[in-house]
Structures are given as C-alpha cells and as structure tokens.
Amino acid sequence: MHVLVLGAGVVGVTSAWFLKQQGYDVTVVDRQNQAGTETSYANGGQISVSHAEPWANPSAPLKLLKWLVRSDAPLLFRPRLDPAQWRWAMAFLKQCTASRAAYNLRQIVNLGIYSRAHLQALRQDIGIEYDHLERGILHFYTNPEEFESALRPARMMRELGCDRQVIDANRAVELEPALAPVKGRIAGATYTSEDESGDARQFTRSLAKKAEEAGVEFLYNSEILGFENTQDRVLGVNVIREGRHQILRADNYVLCLGSYSATLARKLGLTLNVYPAKGYSITVPVKSESAAFNVSLTDDEYKLVYSRLGDRIRVAGTAELSGYNRALNLTRCRAIVRRTAELMPDAGLWERAEFWAGLRPATPSNVPYIGKSHFGNLYLNTGHGTLGWTHSCGSAAALADIVAGRTPDVDFAFTGL
Incomplete structure (x- = not known):
C-alpha cells in the first residue's frame, strides 16, 4: 500500500x-x-513535555488586552480583514475557561510523554545525532505573580505523569550555574529532569x-x-x-x-x-563556556525558550498572529536579544545574533x-x-x-x- x-x-x-x-x-x-x-528550520529546540499549559487559559484574555499596544509583546494579535483569523480568535476565547484549559493540558501532556518515549527509542535504535542534551528543562520566573500562576499547572502536570518539580532559586542555580548572576531576581522555578533539547532541523x-x-x-x-x-x-x-x-x-x-x-x-x-503564529528565534555562538547554560531553560514571563546546540545558543519564542507574512520584525528580534543578554551577558556573542522567523501552525486549543x-x-x-x-x-x-x-x-x- x-x-x-x-x-x-x-x-x-x-x-x-x-x-x-x-x-x-x-x-x-x-x-x-x-x-x-x-x-x-530554527525553532526553540526543546523536547518539552513540561511546556504544556495552553495559551488559551483563564489569564490569557486580560494579558492579550495589555499586550495589544506593545510591539514586543510575547503574544501579539494584529487584526486583519481575514475571516480565518477572526474565527480562530473567537474559538481561542472559548477555550480560555478553566475546564477547557485543564482538558487541553491533559491532551498535550499525554501526547508529549508518549512522544518523548518514542523519540528516545528511535534515537537508541538508529543512533541519530542532532546536538541533543538530556539535562532536563528548567522554567524560571523573575516575576512572583507569574511564578504563583505556574504552580497549579505544574501540579496538574505531575498528576498526569510529567514530573515538573517546584524548586527555589538556590536549587535553580545548583542545576544551572549560568543563572547565578540573576539568582536574586528569581522568584521561583520548576524543573523537569526527563525533558530534553536538540536541533530539530x-x-x-x-x-x-x-x-x-x-x-x-x-x-x-x-x-x-x-x-x-x-x-x-x-x-x-x-x-x-x-x-x-x-x-x-x-x-x-x-x-x-x-x-x-x-x-x-x-x-x-x-x-x-489552524492559523499561523509567527515565532522568532536568535542563534548565536557561545562566547564563554563557563557563562553559557547547558540545561535548557524557559523564561515563562517573556515566553522564551533557551537551548544549547553544541557551540551555539538558540533562543526562541513569542507569537505574532498576523497572517502568513514571514517578514522579520526587528523590534521583536531585538527584544529577544535584549532579554537574553540582560540575564546572561557573557554567555553568547549577542552582537552576532542570526535572526529567523517561522510560522507555527496553531490551533485555538x-x-x-x-x-x-x-x-x-x-x-x-x-x-x-x-x-x-x-x-x-x-x-x-x-x-x-x-x-x-x-x-x-x-x-x-x-x-x-
């Protein structure tokens, strides 16, 4: 057949x-x-079962209203005369209830655990190489409110079999010393040891x-x-x-x-x-091995993910609902560089950042x-x-x-x- x-x-x-x-x-x-x-081609590089909280959740509508006037907002909705965009947006709002968000989170976690196991088996079977690291994913929070809002989804993920443990700043820095310079700003963190990272391309x-x-x-x-x-x-x-x-x-x-x-x-x-959510990434050479991270990171407040791909650093995130236009928005690219350089100034050669944008196929749920x-x-x-x-x-x-x-x-x- x-x-x-x-x-x-x-x-x-x-x-x-x-x-x-x-x-x-x-x-x-x-x-x-x-x-x-x-x-x-240049996505965030994470195998992230722990990144399972849907965009559509009870806190999303208010955040979106606040972000409408920010060109560097983590999730940016640019209204167009496009029926598909508005159909998607209306369906998104319907998914923002607590019950729908919990149902969708369960689907995402279940598929993620199943998928990660299949990737690991495939890697063992055929010996494929792709700059992968098996050092887990650490979500860190510099905003106390964002950290508090992450505790319930983290508990739900643990109940579903994704071992996303809540940790403090001291433990976060033990796991990833590259965060030491900003230890005083970390309100809390979570760590999923079984998650991975690697170059999808x-x-x-x-x-x-x-x-x-x-x-x-x-x-x-x-x-x-x-x-x-x-x-x-x-x-x-x-x-x-x-x-x-x-x-x-x-x-x-x-x-x-x-x-x-x-x-x-x-x-x-x-x-x-399905509607395109344009995401951005930067790829930069490692500047200092001692200052660069090895545990894959997620900066939930800014919706950014950080992956170490050999001698390169990949930082990706944000989402722009603006149709099928793949043009780079340099304001959004520079915002990624600014945030990352602020947290880890010596980790990468930030002035040599390569910018990229791709269209993620997003469903409202x-x-x-x-x-x-x-x-x-x-x-x-x-x-x-x-x-x-x-x-x-x-x-x-x-x-x-x-x-x-x-x-x-x-x-x-x-x-x-």
Whole structure:
C-alpha cells in the first residue's frame, strides 16, 4: 500500500519514517529543496513535555488586552480583514475557561510523554545525532505573580505523569550555574529532569536521509496545488514539479503541511482551525563556556525558550498572529536579544545574533489534529503549534497505527475515531 505524505518538516518526515516501519511504500512531497527548511528550520529546540499549559487559559484574555499596544509583546494579535483569523480568535476565547484549559493540558501532556518515549527509542535504535542534551528543562520566573500562576499547572502536570518539580532559586542555580548572576531576581522555578533539547532541523534532515536509505521517496521542489477527489476519497494530488504539472496518486494521503494545511484542506471543503503564529528565534555562538547554560531553560514571563546546540545558543519564542507574512520584525528580534543578554551577558556573542522567523501552525486549543478526516483515505497530522518538535515522534507513531487500523496506545482525542 502506497502512502503520500504532504510536507517534509519534522512532522512529515517522522510520519514517513513510522509509516515505512509499518511496511508501507511512502513518498514525501515538499516545495523546498530539502527537508526541515520551514518551521523546523530554527525553532526553540526543546523536547518539552513540561511546556504544556495552553495559551488559551483563564489569564490569557486580560494579558492579550495589555499586550495589544506593545510591539514586543510575547503574544501579539494584529487584526486583519481575514475571516480565518477572526474565527480562530473567537474559538481561542472559548477555550480560555478553566475546564477547557485543564482538558487541553491533559491532551498535550499525554501526547508529549508518549512522544518523548518514542523519540528516545528511535534515537537508541538508529543512533541519530542532532546536538541533543538530556539535562532536563528548567522554567524560571523573575516575576512572583507569574511564578504563583505556574504552580497549579505544574501540579496538574505531575498528576498526569510529567514530573515538573517546584524548586527555589538556590536549587535553580545548583542545576544551572549560568543563572547565578540573576539568582536574586528569581522568584521561583520548576524543573523537569526527563525533558530534553536538540536541533530539530538537524534531526529532520538526518532522519530524512535514514528514511531515504530505507526506501522512502522524497519529491522536493514540488509545489502542491490541490486535489482530485470524489465526495469521500482523494484520488490524487496536483503538483508543479520541475516546471511541469503532475498528478501524484497513492492509496492514502497524510496532510502535514503545518500552517498551510488549512488553506489546502479548504480546497477539499475541510475546515481546519489552524492559523499561523509567527515565532522568532536568535542563534548565536557561545562566547564563554563557563557563562553559557547547558540545561535548557524557559523564561515563562517573556515566553522564551533557551537551548544549547553544541557551540551555539538558540533562543526562541513569542507569537505574532498576523497572517502568513514571514517578514522579520526587528523590534521583536531585538527584544529577544535584549532579554537574553540582560540575564546572561557573557554567555553568547549577542552582537552576532542570526535572526529567523517561522510560522507555527496553531490551533485555538494548542491540541493538534491527528487522525482520519471524513475522506476515507486522507489523514491529518498538523496543528502542533509550538510543540511540533516535542510531539513529532508520538504523533507520527500514532498516525501510523491509525492508518494501519489500530488504536494508538495513548490517551488522546484523535480525530475521526
């Protein structure tokens, strides 16, 4: 049986890998010239089960109102004459109740634990390298109110099996000495020892190479235009490849196109409430080994994550709901540099920061679409938001089970089941 995977980001490539391991013939299609070139290119680098509190929670509406006038706000909503944006925003507000936030957190944690285990097993099985570190993730808070608001979600995560321990500033500095210069400003912290970090782009490209060696076909430089379909089945995918129109046919199709999944799905009459949340990152060389961190960090007040990738530092975060525009907002880029240099001035060569922006495929709930659509042979693996790297292996393993007609071994609200 032949499966056509649409998209060669980290979610598409892991989907292809796990489908191939199930014995399917797999082809991956992408408009770029290699894997991991868009949203997977320079993300935050965390495998972060502990980063599970949904954006949509009871405190979010007031924060958003405060942030509307700030161009460097952690979450920035730029209103547009775009029905998809407003539909997403209205659905987001409906998810901001305590009960919905708790339900969504449970989905995110369950999938995260399952996915992290699959990544670890994959790494052991095939020996893949991607500058990964297994030193946990430390959330630190310089605002006492932010720390207090994190205690309830942390307790809920522990109850679900994510061991996110509450610690004080002394323990935080013991775990990561690079925080010593700001120890007096740390109101509190949490630490999840089982979380990890690593370069998602390097992982994606290395796994794509392994998949190709195992027999997966990759069709790069292929622009996906739309579908041929009946009312209940996809018959083919229209692409422009090497300047020519082609129709690619398979038995089953998997949609893994990140933020662009929604626009393509509309051509089939499917409404996926996925909207691009533009995120930013900086990558800088390490300046001082003694001043640079090795434990991956999360600065929850500023919505920033910090990962050590070999001799580089990656800091990523913020979200801008402003459509499909990938242009850099230098104000937001410089805000990341300013905050990081303030906390760890000697850790990196901040003046040499490389800026990047990518479109994260966000759902209002932060819970992705994984499973079967109402088309009998079209499957979804998209809408992972900021957690595509964290959830990629588990989503792919679960999706491969669903394609094979099995129920995945994880408590998650799959579509079409």
